[in-house]
Amino acid sequence: MDPPALPADPARLRRRLLLWYDANRRDLPWRAPPGGRADPYAVLVSEVMLQQTTVATVRPRFLAFVRRFPTLEALADAPLDDVLHEWQGLGYYRRARALHGLARTVRDGGGALPATVAGLEALPGVGPYTAAAIAAMAFGVPTVPVDGNVARVLARLARVETPLPAAWPVLRRLAADLAGAGAGEGAGDGRWGDLAQAAIELGALVCRPAPACGGCPWREVCEARAAGVEAALPRKAARAAKPRRYAVAFLVRRDDGALLLRRRPETGLLAGLVELPTTPWQEGPFRDEGAILAGAPEALDLRPLPGEVRHGFTHLDLTLGLWTGAGHEAGDGFFWRQDRLGELALPTLTRKLLRLGGITPGARP
DNA sequence: AAGTCGGGGAA
DNA sequence: TTCCCAGACTT
Numbered sequence A: 001m002d003p004p005a006l007p008a009d010p011a012r013l014r015r016r017l018l019l020w021y022d023a024n025r026r027d028l029p030w031r032a033p034p035g036g037r038a039d040p041y042a043v044l045v046s047e048v049m050l051q052q053t054t055v056a057t058v059r060p061r062f063l064a065f066v067r068r069f070p071t072l073e074a075l076a077d078a079p080l081d082d083v084l085h086e087w088q089g090l091g092y093y094r095r096a097r098a099l100h101g102l103a104r105t106v107r108d109g110g111g112a113l114p115a116t117v118a119g120l121e122a123l124p125g126v127g128p129y130t131a132a133a134i135a136a137m138a139f140g141v142p143t144v145p146v147d148g149n150v151a152r153v154l155a156r157l158a159r160v161e162t163p164l165p166a167a168w169p170v171l172r173r174l175a176a177d178l179a180g181a182g183a184g185e186g187a188g189d190g191r192w193g194d195l196a197q198a199a200i201e202l203g204a205l206v207c208r209p210a211p212a213c214g215g216c217p218w219r220e221v222c223e224a225r226a227a228g229v230e231a232a233l234p235r236k237a238a239r240a241a242k243p244r245r246y247a248v249a250f251l252v253r254r255d256d257g258a259l260l261l262r263r264r265p266e267t268g269l270l271a272g273l274v275e276l277p278t279t280p281w282q283e284g285p286f287r288d289e290g291a292i293l294a295g296a297p298e299a300l301d302l303r304p305l306p307g308e309v310r311h312g313f314t315h316l317d318l319t320l321g322l323w324t325g326a327g328h329e330a331g332d333g334f335f336w337r338q339d340r341l342g343e344l345a346l347p348t349l350t351r352k353l354l355r356l357g358g359i360t361p362g363a364r365p
Numbered sequence B: 001a002a003g004t005c006g007g008g009g010a011a
Numbered sequence C: 001t002t003c004c005c006a007g008a009c010t011t
Helices: A010-024 A040-049 A055-068 A072-077 A080-087 A094-108 A117-121 A128-139 A148-157 A168-179 A192-205 A223-227 A289-294 A348-356
Strands: A244-253 A259-263 A300-304 A309-312 A317-326 A334-337
Touching: A010 A168, A010 A192, A040 A055, A040 A094, A040 A128, A055 A080, A072 A094, A080 A094, A117 A128, A128 A192, A148 A168, A148 A192, A148 A223, A168 A192, A244 A348, A309 A348, A317 A348
Parallel strands: A244 A317
Antiparallel strands: A244 A259, A259 A334, A300 A317, A309 A317
């Protein structure tokens, strides 16, 4: 089969897409008003938050984040723990660390975000997608960022049958073709930020995994639709099954009501966040009390609470029981916390366990 | 190229 | 349940 190519002139595709976007765009807090200019810091924060995270989740968290850290300089001046606290529950906590590091890098380098794809991609936490997105949306660079939405749109438009992830280079080339000059460039060109938003928006609203072609501005030229294969694209390589792991967490209280906690290591899963003590995670369920007590912190009268917590990570599913007891000494790596749990950066897994134990740490930001 | 890194909502 | 989300980084 011929190598995939855009089925129509790029300038014509761009015009059709922008007309659709003008009539169908969502009003999102980080977006420039129609005809206006987006705030680079807002674009940066939103794009990092939106990495593998839905708009519905990000919208309120974005508003809270920029309220607490209104400028790149304010973010650079804040302690990392404050940033992690503001990020709790969002997942992929490396993003928060990278964003904080990025802010300090930029502040120490003069204070302005780079305005080029290459300059942006050199910053921590900014990869090919995010660099292109910021360049287009905040600085008007003529480039079309390829995220999961745009990959789906382009794979269908040009009928790319190669499965992901092998198809990524093909899709990036198609995106570059779309951003290229094309014959008779005209109305709409110059709106490169809107074009980037529009390509993503089309994937999010119309060219979804279950496509709604009736509302698509490209339906008449879409090659997947012409062949009747739109719902099957993009094809994807089979993924490995997620293993399940088991552990028991411990709700240990001191006489004064303080709770025994520990901080996770600075790298790896849930890096630097605060959690309840647990046994090591193991491949099968715990069968006898001895194995549980062997993994427990020093405590008296340990006994199981009814119920369990299930929590899914990206590459494994975890099932935890919860035991409770009384203690008075915090061993190495542990600490007591009496109140104001809401001020700690707690992962969702820990919140689920606390809820099972009848504790509400307070609303997260 | 493959593995690591969260959590939630929709189908 | 499974999929997938405005992906990046490490090895």
